[in-house]
Amino acid sequence: MPPVSAAGPLFPWLVTDLDGTLVGRDLRIVRRSADALRRYRERGGTVYIATGRNEESAGRYHRDLGLDTPMILYNGARVVDPATGRRLLDLRLDDSCLWNAVLPELPAGVGAVGFAGEDAYALRAVPALADYARRDGITLRADAPAEPLTKAMLIAPAPPLDGLAALVAERCPGVRLLQSEDTYLEILPADAGKGPALRWLTEREGIDLSRVAAIGDNPNDIDMMTAAGLGAAVGDGHPETRAAADIVVGGCAEGAVADLVDRILADGKPE
Structure with missing residues (x-):
């Protein structure tokens, strides 16, 4: 793979899970990871969150990061435009x-x-x-x-x-x-999941999945990670998630997302 160019990162999209990935046990965004995401965005990258949380619960982290991108919520059953509250994707259970x-x-x-x-x-x-x-x-x-x-x-x-x-x-x-x-x-x-929602969103925005990096810690993140061009697992995450990943980074509290950003901005290569 070629190195990162002045035009931006080789993986111009980074999609991150929240709990256990970007957000620690204290329910706060890990500071090192937040700083890394800011650097990634300054280099031209775009950040998305994908979570099982709902609008209220996920929205405060989205705002803390200063993002304006759509949020993948309810483990992919809904994609929401945070600026308008409009549901871009809205699946329902036959309950x-x-x-x-x-x-x-x-x-x-x-x-x-x-x-x-x-x-x-x-x-x-x-x-x-x-x-x-x-x-x-x-x-x-x-x-x-x-x-x-x-x-x-x-x-x-x-x-x-x-x-x-x-x-x-x-x-x-x-x-x-x-x-x-x-x-x-x-x-x-039946059609919901972070992976299907990511596929839907990349098609909508016209970006190839091979140019997306995704990171998570639990089995509900696996389909998102394997759909992306680069799938990273948190080092202290679930064993199944680590086994499915292209790369395994450090623990959540140590800055797992920051580790992924550092690799992307260094040369974009999985090791």
Whole structure:
């Protein structure tokens, strides 16, 4: 691959996950990574975020970074223009099976959150939902959503999630399941995912996927990383994610995104 030219980075798009990648356990953007993204943008690069969070939760990080690019939200079920709030991509769940066949059969201690419109709803309240809402900085509504869900998430008291995944797959075969944390099982529309959303966005903007670098830490990031021209995994991320990556960088708290930026601006080559 040729070196970075004065015209800009070899990978002019960088797409980053938030939690565990750009955002540390203290729920703040890792400063070294924020500084690196600023340097990357000064060199002509464009930064996107791709996250399981919703508009409210992801928007504050987007603003902190000074970005104006569309946000990939709900693990790819929605792409939003933050300037106008317009939904550029908006997928919905056929959620009747969730209400009728999954929620009534959830084991004790397993909570459920649903996302509709721009709101989050406690579909099955358990103590763990309070920690989730605090971490994401959102308010969980107690009423029933008035429109179909964009995404649902089951929160287990402890891993593994195999039993929950088997239950949902049997009762709702037309959905996509993703594990975004050790205890989070996300239920998405069949066509949703960070990878499909990235493909959709690059086609819309007319950029080849081979010129995109993407970084993440959990299995829900793998399809995005493998779709991109350069896929990087956080060094302290999930083993499956590290195994699927082109390169493995440092840990989140040490500046994983900064490591990726340094490699791109040095020569753009995976090692």
